[in-house]
Amino acid sequence: MATLLIVDDEYVITEILECIFEDEGYTVVKTVSAVNALKVLDCVRPDLVITDFMMPVMNGVELAIAIRAHPVFHQLPIVLMTGGAADQAQATSGLFTKIVTKPFDVKAMIQTIQSLL
Template identity: 45%
Template sequence: MTTILIVDDEYLIADILGFALEDEGYMTVTASNGKKGLDVLTRERPELVITDFMMPVMDGLEFAKAIRAREECKNLPILLMSGAQGALGREHPELFKAVFDKPFQIAQIIDMVKQLFPPDKH
């Protein structure tokens, strides 16, 4: 089962997205900022990261750079969700597989996740 790390300081967004992905057969873990996300990344070894941009402690750009600095995470796909900083995220295609502007349709993110990791058929 594919594990997805969702990092967002808005718990409601993380929970709703997590529940939607779990309904599609994925396992999700969450963190409220990039620093906590790095701890979860080490512990859970997710196959995909979905992160917000604007967060306390460590923003999404700093978080993505910290992920890429880890040898074992060089190819880990990262999806960015952003209310105001989507353009900044798009300037870094080496960090983000895709950028979703808030408010986004959850179906758009689920479609991207399914493209990257087709759900198990069993």
């Protein structure tokens, strides 16, 4: 099954998403920062990234820019989760494969990920 990289500075969110997607049969790698996510990408080749927008040091947009700049990952599907910055995120055309608004519906999130893989 596919490997998902989940990036969110809220530990509870990463735990919830890990449980949801492992129950669906996915391998889940999680981290609490975009900076760490870039380090993970040096070792792990995920099939999809799910990232939060608002994070300290480097936000989800900056993470997506860094991922898109990498020749191996420039086509990697990236799903952005955001609580209130959906308009700002949508202005970054082409960075994200899908934008999901928090709070998200679990079934809809599963369907979104399944459709992208």
